[in-house]
Amino acid sequence: MKFFPQPIVWSSPRTVTAIVVLALLAMLPIIAAAFDASYYVSLTTRILIYALAAIGLNLILGFGGMVSLGHAMYVLLGAYAVAIPASHGVTSGFTQLAIAISSTALLAAGVGAVSLRTTGIAFIMITLAFAQMLFFGAVSLKDYGGDDGLTVAARSSFGAFDLSNNVTLYYAAFIAVLVALYLSWRAVLSPFGLVLRGSKANARRAIALGHPIFQYQLVAYIASAVVCAVAGVLLANLTLFASPSYGAWTVSGELIVIVILGGLGTVFGPVVGAIILLALEEALPTLIEHVLPDYKSNWMLLLGLFIFVVALVLKHGVFGSLKSRSP
């Protein structure tokens, strides 16, 4: 089996962009250290975590055509899988990851089995309903902070090394993104991915060809949920905090925005989308401060307009608008 699932077209703009972005991300902690700007390491860790969650969502949204407005609930679950064991003194990252992945897979199997009975707008709403249930469920956990959330005393430790160092955490997130990118690339081009994409293009025809698309969709749904849960584990480690707000419906909305912004149905799109959205959220206040200091806190106005214009103008997202022969 070859390492790359398809031959790489080195000259295509998409390949160049992906390689340049990944190379910059790989070197970022070194560059930041050189300029004594360690703040940018945590900011970029955050970007990577959102990118990871969006890669997960993209699996079903971009390739399966399933618009889930509830994927933040798996981020929430991942974060609580760190915070709740940590509050009982369990800081082993292996245990936390195992809890996060197993509980997410179980929940996603149940939610997916029910939700996938519906399609289109009903699917959007039923996933939203489940996410809201988990959100209010987390709010009701009075012993674990309830509405306010709970702080995480220590970052996860993985045997010999732990994530307490910001740079270590950064590279953990970076590697998680790389692995997720590679796996989703492989998955999309595999026979499994082919059926999944076929079910998006024309579900009736895929069924007529004899593919049990429900099972394919369910597996894709569970896989995408698990990726989001891993992002949640990393997020709790970054912020040392877990709160119901991680599972708010606006976060699910943001994840969709990231995927579409980057380019629906492209493997690398979510990374580009996450960089653009979070960098904008970071840069806009500073930018406005220079022009209109009084309106510094009102940067969301421009962000809202930006998202609106992207939806109107860019049909394939930023990365998706670059020319390429490959997805």
Next chain:
Amino acid sequence: MTTQLALSQLLNGLQLGVLLFLLAAGLTLVFGIMSFVNLAHGSLYMLGAYFGAAAFTHTESFLLALVAAVVGAGIVGLLLDRFALTTLYQRDHLDQVLATFGLILFFNELIRIIWGPSSVFMQVPQALSSTVDIFGFTYPSYRLAIIGAGIAVALGLYLLIQKTRVGMLIRAGATNANMVAALGINIKWLNTLVFALGAALAGLAGVMAGPIVSVQPGMGEPVLILTLVVIIIGGLGSIRGAFLAALIVGVVDTLGRAFMPTLMRTLFERSTADAAGPALASMLIYLFMAVVLAVKPQGLFPASTSVTR
């Protein structure tokens, strides 16, 4: 005492229900006819509340506040439809969700710039500030007026859609827009009318809710989510479904919030129950929606048997 409490909570639920209906009617019509998912519908509700509050403080006339909210939100809806959203109608739902998500952020921030981040106070109109005695318990007459107004609007909408020429066109447009256009009806004009009507109803809901909720940026989102739940449970595009589902959701949500903590106290310790009760009560309607969708993906009252589609 308990029956009176239950009755007054039931009325509260009905009052929330009719407000939700005012929002859901516009949203479900726009979806049924234009197949357009408008997440910014909650922003029109917010704008209505702000227009109303501003007019009320300046003129001290609640009637003028009502007019300002309805006309103002209607005009914003008209402008949105004509200048911002037309190109989106032909696109898939995902683009519409994204664009209107952007609009939510835009409007919230616009309101924050104009009226500031803290909430604006809006008084209950003088004439309705008293309470009424019903079956031995007192109930604020303003809330009763909301219920009355909501039911009146629902009746008016029913007559408009079932008995008038415009209503017939709306129903026809929902069934097959191309055919209506081919028969020489200006479907764009019809779309604009429906959109502006929905916006005006959202504005009406906003100004009526003004005195009983806090008027602040972002007030549209929780209501929007509830409204989406309503139109999904009711069946997309169905006005009758929206009405019934709005009342169900309003009552279930309110009664759940009122009695869930008490109910849980019989099962758990008081402190746990008081903490978890309200949160679990909030889960109720989502649980209800998930069950409805799992059993009847088309909603409880699908549009085919009713007004549209």
